[in-house]
Amino acid sequence: MKSLLATLALTTALTLPGLAMARPVTLTTTLNNYGGDGAYLALYVTDTSGAYVGSLWMAGGKSKYYEHLSDWYRATGGDTAQVNGITGASVGAGRTLEITLDLADALFDAGYTLHIDAAVEDMRDSPNEVAVPLTTDGAGTPVTGRRYIASFAYDM
Amino acid sequence: MIRALHRWPGLLALALVTILSLSGAALSVFPAAERIAAPQAEAGLTVAALADRIQAIYPGVEQIRRAPSGRITAYWFDQGAPGAAVIDPATGEGVASADPNQAERWLTNLHRSLFLGDGGRIAMAAGAAAMLVLSLSGAALVVRRAGGWRHWFARLRGPLAGRLHVEIARIAVVGLVLSSTTALWMTASTFDLLPDGGAIAAAPTEVSGETGFALDRMPTLQQTPVAELRELSFPYPGDATDVFTLKTDRGTGYLDQGDGALLAWADLTGWERVSETIYMLHTGQGAATLGLVLGLMALGVPAMGATGVLVWLAGRRGRPRIRGNQPAGRAETILLVGSEGGSTWGFAATLQAALTEAGQSVHVGPMSAFTPERYTSAQRIILLAATYGDGAASASAKGFLDRLNASDRAPNIPLAVLGFGDRSFPAYCAFARDVAAAAQAKGWPELLALDTIDRQSPQDFARWGRALGDVLGIALELSHQPVLPTSETLTLVSRRDYGAEVQAPTAILRFALPRVSLWQRLLGGGFARFQAGDLIGILPEGGSVPRLYSLASGRRDGFIEIVVKRHPGGLCSGQLTALEPGETVSAFLRPNPGFRPGRSRAPLILIGAGTGVGPLAGIVRGNARRRPVHLFFGMRHPDSDFFYGEELATWQDEGRLSRLVTSVSRGARPHYVQDALRCEATQVAELIRNGARVMVCGGRDMAAGVADALAEILAPTGLTPAVLKAEGRYVEDVY
Numbered sequence: 001m002k003s004l005l006a007t008l009a010l011t012t013a014l015t016l017p018g019l020a021m022a023r024p025v026t027l028t029t030t031l032n033n034y035g036g037d038g039a040y041l042a043l044y045v046t047d048t049s050g051a052y053v054g055s056l057w058m059a060g061g062k063s064k065y066y067e068h069l070s071d072w073y074r075a076t077g078g079d080t081a082q083v084n085g086i087t088g089a090s091v092g093a094g095r096t097l098e099i100t101l102d103l104a105d106a107l108f109d110a111g112y113t114l115h116i117d118a119a120v121e122d123m124r125d126s127p128n129e130v131a132v133p134l135t136t137d138g139a140g141t142p143v144t145g146r147r148y149i150a151s152f153a154y155d156m
Numbered sequence: 157m158i159r160a161l162h163r164w165p166g167l168l169a170l171a172l173v174t175i176l177s178l179s180g181a182a183l184s185v186f187p188a189a190e191r192i193a194a195p196q197a198e199a200g201l202t203v204a205a206l207a208d209r210i211q212a213i214y215p216g217v218e219q220i221r222r223a224p225s226g227r228i229t230a231y232w233f234d235q236g237a238p239g240a241a242v243i244d245p246a247t248g249e250g251v252a253s254a255d256p257n258q259a260e261r262w263l264t265n266l267h268r269s270l271f272l273g274d275g276g277r278i279a280m281a282a283g284a285a286a287m288l289v290l291s292l293s294g295a296a297l298v299v300r301r302a303g304g305w306r307h308w309f310a311r312l313r314g315p316l317a318g319r320l321h322v323e324i325a326r327i328a329v330v331g332l333v334l335s336s337t338t339a340l341w342m343t344a345s346t347f348d349l350l351p352d353g354g355a356i357a358a359a360p361t362e363v364s365g366e367t368g369f370a371l372d373r374m375p376t377l378q379q380t381p382v383a384e385l386r387e388l389s390f391p392y393p394g395d396a397t398d399v400f401t402l403k404t405d406r407g408t409g410y411l412d413q414g415d416g417a418l419l420a421w422a423d424l425t426g427w428e429r430v431s432e433t434i435y436m437l438h439t440g441q442g443a444a445t446l447g448l449v450l451g452l453m454a455l456g457v458p459a460m461g462a463t464g465v466l467v468w469l470a471g472r473r474g475r476p477r478i479r480g481n482q483p484a485g486r487a488e489t490i491l492l493v494g495s496e497g498g499s500t501w502g503f504a505a506t507l508q509a510a511l512t513e514a515g516q517s518v519h520v521g522p523m524s525a526f527t528p529e530r531y532t533s534a535q536r537i538i539l540l541a542a543t544y545g546d547g548a549a550s551a552s553a554k555g556f557l558d559r560l561n562a563s564d565r566a567p568n569i570p571l572a573v574l575g576f577g578d579r580s581f582p583a584y585c586a587f588a589r590d591v592a593a594a595a596q597a598k599g600w601p602e603l604l605a606l607d608t609i610d611r612q613s614p615q616d617f618a619r620w621g622r623a624l625g626d627v628l629g630i631a632l633e634l635s636h637q638p639v640l641p642t643s644e645t646l647t648l649v650s651r652r653d654y655g656a657e658v659q660a661p662t663a664i665l666r667f668a669l670p671r672v673s674l675w676q677r678l679l680g681g682g683f684a685r686f687q688a689g690d691l692i693g694i695l696p697e698g699g700s701v702p703r704l705y706s707l708a709s710g711r712r713d714g715f716i717e718i719v720v721k722r723h724p725g726g727l728c729s730g731q732l733t734a735l736e737p738g739e740t741v742s743a744f745l746r747p748n749p750g751f752r753p754g755r756s757r758a759p760l761i762l763i764g765a766g767t768g769v770g771p772l773a774g775i776v777r778g779n780a781r782r783r784p785v786h787l788f789f790g791m792r793h794p795d796s797d798f799f800y801g802e803e804l805a806t807w808q809d810e811g812r813l814s815r816l817v818t819s820v821s822r823g824a825r826p827h828y829v830q831d832a833l834r835c836e837a838t839q840v841a842e843l844i845r846n847g848a849r850v851m852v853c854g855g856r857d858m859a860a861g862v863a864d865a866l867a868e869i870l871a872p873t874g875l876t877p878a879v880l881k882a883e884g885r886y887v888e889d890v891y
Contacts, residue, residue: 036256037265050397061274063348070389070401074359089273122256124219124231124240128392147238 021105025139025156027056029116030096032150036120038090039148040065041097042072042083045134048111052076056114057099058083060090068119071127108134118148158300162293163468169286170461176283177457179267180335184451186260187225188444193252194227197245197382203402204377207388209248211371214239216393222385224442229254245382277343284339287457291332294325311755316685317466317678324456324463331453338438345431352427358420359410365396366414374416380404466678476505478520480512484530487519490569494523494541494553494587499612500576504540506636510621514630522552526559528567536603537569538624542576543587550587557594566600572627574620575608584608603627643695643742644670644682646716648735657796658822660721662767663733664708664799667716667741683745686711688774689753689853689889691746692718696728703728704746706853706889708770710778716743719770719799751851751889757783759814759848761840763862765790765829766797768854771889773800775851779812786815786843788836790829790858792822829858830865837869845873850880853889 040060045053052075063080067073076082091097116130129145130152142151214232221229228243241250269276344350384404391398391413400411409421440447493504508518542550575588585608592606609616614636625632646667655662676682687710693702709717722733753775762772791797807813819832863877880886
């Protein structure tokens with residue numbers, strides 16, 4: 001159900017050719033022990049020009065805090081419709097967030113970048129915590145975030 | 157109704173509000189500590205200068221934040237490693253760790269959600285709502301008890317637990333109302349129920365494309381004092397399209413990194429401002445002193461919880477348990493009780509048990525809960541109405557008459573009124589008579605004519621029960637044993653005899669204080685608290701009804717003293733006047749709040765005759781504050797019944813008694829205490845005009861004579877005894 005909704009959200013957000021061709025992709029985000037409350041994470045995609053394309057996941061349920069995910073917030077104008085149905089709980093320090101989505105083949109090897117913005121109450125906002133190009137070769141290669149994310153990887 | 161609104165949320169939410177208040181009180185310390193610890197910016201420092209200082213030391217700075225406490229935090233990256241520190245604005249250097257305080261974080265999570273996420277937040281919001289309901293209903297109770305807002309800080313009476321409860325509440329209630337309403341607002345805001353989200357400036361589309369404009373030359377930053385700063389976010393290094401984001405107390409804007417121009421600006425919305433003010437009021441962040449005050453007030457909550465439970469327990473003990481009480485909507489017989497001390501509830505319980513036994517369904521409740529529209533199955537309404545003082549409604553009947561008089565017409569359910577009172581009072585069953593008259597005026601159908609019960613007489617009650625049974629067509633035998641207050645055993649320590657010569661044998665009896673348990677002290681039970689003028693009830697051997705005597709001593713005197721005159725054929729007075737030191741009686745205390753000197757420093761005029769001088773002498777003895785006291789003492793003959801004659805002289809020397817005027821009724825020229833008053837008319841009128849309080853104690857005829865004399869004396873001043881009574885400046889204890 002989750003992946004279906006995600007696909008729907010993407011189909012409404014992205015008008016991509018050949019969307020019928022999709023495959024399940026697992027996004028694994030592990031946080032380090034930063035010593036604060038649960039982190040809000042926004043996972044979204046930009047195109048070659050850096051323009052916002054669509055959101056993949058929002059970890060954190062209270063929209064009043066979304067402004068601290070500052071890049072995502074500026075790109076979407078804080079529009080919660082962008083994450084309708086693809087919102088979950090915030091992620092505690094040291095915990096792992098694993099989500100599986102059906103992502104269009106066309107998103108890969110086409111210059112798209114996956115970004116994660118992170119924010120923690122009473123700690124620094126970390127927009128662009130992670131920025132990884134979506135490529136078939138890059139799948140399964142963990143990257144480290146700037147402040148809160150110990151490792152992030154997408155697997156197909 | 158208000159009491160129920162206070163009691164049940166209080167008992168149910170006790171644990172929750174205790175956690176809320178304790179954690180809240182602990183949290184209130186942090187903003188103040190932060191305010192003291194944080195290095196403050198010098199006056200007039202601009203954001204431009206501050207940002208420039210910080211960037212000089214941390215070239216990788218990404219964000220600068222200023223907390224309401226004035227604490228400035230900078231976040232930076234240095235060769236890929238994140239760094240953060242509390243900044244000294246004077247130098248731009250880091251001076252302390254910026255990591256969140258773990259204790260504060262733990263307490264915050266406990267305070268707002270019990271570590272249970274959204275469910276916990278809702279539970280805590282319910283706790284805050286309970287606190288608000290408790291504060292408001294409690295304030296209404298205090299106002300009702302004190303007799304209006306003007307008397308909010310009036311002196312309290314009664315058992316320790318109740319006094320402590322109100323004492324704390326009337327100070328803390330302001331803070332609790334503030335904390336709980338702001339808490340509810342914040343919860344609503346957290347759950348997006350309020351339109352207080354931030355307005356964002358539209359992201360700029362056109363930028364200069366340049367980078368590296370010096371921070372300290374940017375006009376907007378030069379115009380913004382550090383005191384207004386909330387947050388300054390820097391553009392990504394190397395991204396010429398990115399901008400500076402500035403948040404201040406006034407709004408949010410974007411600045412060009414190439415020329416420092418203000419690209420866009422959005423003011424805070426009204427809702428945002430309100431929400432931020434509320435956040436400040438609740439957390440004390442930005443208002444540390446207020447936070448500490450609120451924290452202190454919150455500390456009163458656990459104390460009020462404990463004393464509140466004690467008050468509730470004490471109230472429950474005063475009433476007998478009513479078994480099988482039916483809901484008002486289903487009962488055939490509605491039995492409403494107007495009781496002051498609780499004894500009428502005992503009669504109600506007996507009646508309810510007998511009716512239930514006879515197969516009736518009965519609802520028992522206080523008269524104050526009179527709601528005829530709920531009595532859908534009722535075939536009769538029975539009122540057991542005790543009279544309080546001079547004909548006033550008793551505590552559990554408050555508001556009954558108002559509600560009846562305000563209604564269009566009386567319920568069409570036959571009514572029986574049974575009054576409870578003491579025939580020796582002129583206002584015997586006055587309240588029951590008022591109720592019966594009001595019912596008749598409203599055309600309320602009658603089930604039984606008004607009847608009365610004198611001094612809790614079981615015989616009267618049984619007789620009325622048979623009459624009720626006849627009307628209902630059932631055999632109703634009411635055998636009521638009045639529930640007497642728990643008695644204590646008092647041991648006589650000394651006696652002084654008077655009056656044998658004037659055929660009025662009288663004794664001043666002094667008893668030892670019984671031991672008082674901690675429990676009694678907390679609940680004010682037993683002889684834990686009493687003062688001269690209160691009453692003790694003594695149950696004579698072989699008698700069923702206790703006799704009441706005025707106390708001539710207070711708790712502080714360390715003994716219990718009464719003045720008893722032997723009445724010919726008097727059961728109780730006979731036994732008491734025959735009592736020898738070492739012998740005992742069983743007695744209970746009955747407070748007499750209507751007959752007290754009060755705390756004011758206004759002069760007192762005490763008027764008494766015969767044994768009525770006892771409580772007045774007790775008041776003089778307790779007058780350690782040297783309040784001006786004028787005692788008018790009526791006696792038969794100075795050689796026979798001048799009670800406390802020697803002490804009165806001593807008390808006068810000590811300043812406890814300003815003036816003693818005696819009058820002697822036996823002799824060639826009988827002179828009564830009212831005659832003595834008339835002789836001193838000028839001075840008495842002068843004293844009363846200056847606010848003096850009059851207390852009269854003694855026989856009924858004497859009291860009437862005194863009232864007449866005072867009316868004459870006061871006539872030139874325009875005052876009357878009735879006006880003084882209404883002001884509470886003229887009180888009587890008459891027997």
